[in-house]
Amino acid sequence: MSDNHSSKAILYAFSANLAIALTKTAAAVWTGSGSLVAEAVHSFADCGNQVLLFIGMKRAAKQPTARHPMGYGRESYIWSMMVAITLFSVGGMFSIYEGLERLHDNHAVENAEIAIGILLAAVVMEALSLKGALGAMRGEQGSRSLWRWFRETYSSELMVVIGEDLAALLGLVVAAAMLGLTLLTGNAIYDAIGSMLIGALLILVALAVGYEVHALLLGEADREIRDAVTDYLSQQPVVVQVFNVWAINHGNDVMLAVKVELLPDLTVSQAVSLSNSLEKNIKAAQPRVKWVFFELDNAD
Structure with a gap:
């Protein structure tokens, strides 16, 4: 609102x-x-x-x-x-x-x-x-x-x-x-x-x-945004696994923290570029998301 x-x-x-x-x-x-x-x-x-x-x-x-x-x-x-x-x-x-x-x-x-x-x-x-x-x-x-x-x-x-x-x-x-x-x-x-x-x-x-x-x-989670972002990431071919998604309400804005595993054969430059692209798409789909913190890992 x-x-x-x-x-x-x-x-x-x-x-x-x-x-x-x-x-x-x-x-x-x-x-x-x-x-x-x-x-x-x-x-x-x-x-x-x-x-x-x-x-x-x-x-x-x-x-x-x-x-x-x-x-x-x-x-x-x-x-x-x-x-x-x-x-x-x-x-x-x-x-x-x-x-x-x-x-x-x-x-x-x-x-x-x-x-x-x-x-x-x-x-x-x-x-x-x-x-x-x-x-x-x-x-x-x-x-x-x-x-x-x-x-x-x-x-x-x-x-x-x-x-x-x-x-x-x-x-x-x-x-x-x-x-x-x-x-x-x-x-x-x-x-x-x-x-x-x-x-x-x-x-x-x-x-x-x-x-x-x-x-x-x-710091209550916004479950609707969390679930939507989780579904979006799970459907991306470059994402091997989604370990965690936090969507925390901060007034009218939301802070998003994401921990995912990407394809193992990506270079660092490719992984960074893909992370930025995913972040851009998430913000476009979820206008309340103001901050996105990506963590790339192969285990939770």
Whole structure:
């Protein structure tokens, strides 16, 4: 996915979440709803998260230096991990705390009908934000399911935005349902439970995002590129055997390390020329491959 698509997805989500956060805050003050307080905090946390993602994306685009010859592509993963931690602490833990407080105090909810209407409007805005993020994801997703894409993507910024939007949309549904039960029964305990459920949902999303970003930070392999390169090399007449192919994600780029055995009767000059030709073809077929390191050997 291009940086341009990433920027659009982040800015679109930020604009939508800021409008939603202000709307929820006004509704929370008006109604005294714990679920709405939790949702307002969640939306403001999302706004802050999108600022962090944008900073990470810009820092990841810095040019390589002598100290960092492969550039700063993985820095986007660090900022995405910060977002996962923020989502856990600010969003999830606060929402659970708010729910427990209201469960203990049994605070009355006022104007619940208006609050539900506001939540339904927020659902529409959040759905539009999610639609924009999913649209930016289409080109990278291909034929994969959303869950498989989430497990395999290298685009940590888009992964976080989609995770946040899904959590926000589900959280809004939970808040509306709990406020509806409060309105029907007159018992504010459902509103408090709603706040805690929203917090638990945010924590689950934060853990899932954090787990995937952690794998990227450690240097996760791109299995699709690895398998495609392995198949390509195995089909070349000059390649006797493919011992190893590593395709490691480095932000939007991939570092490729290849260990192969070529025909034994080649001269050094011929082997070098063939290696360069194979590298050129690999880069042409796999645009994300930025670095290729060939090792010629006759054993693994």
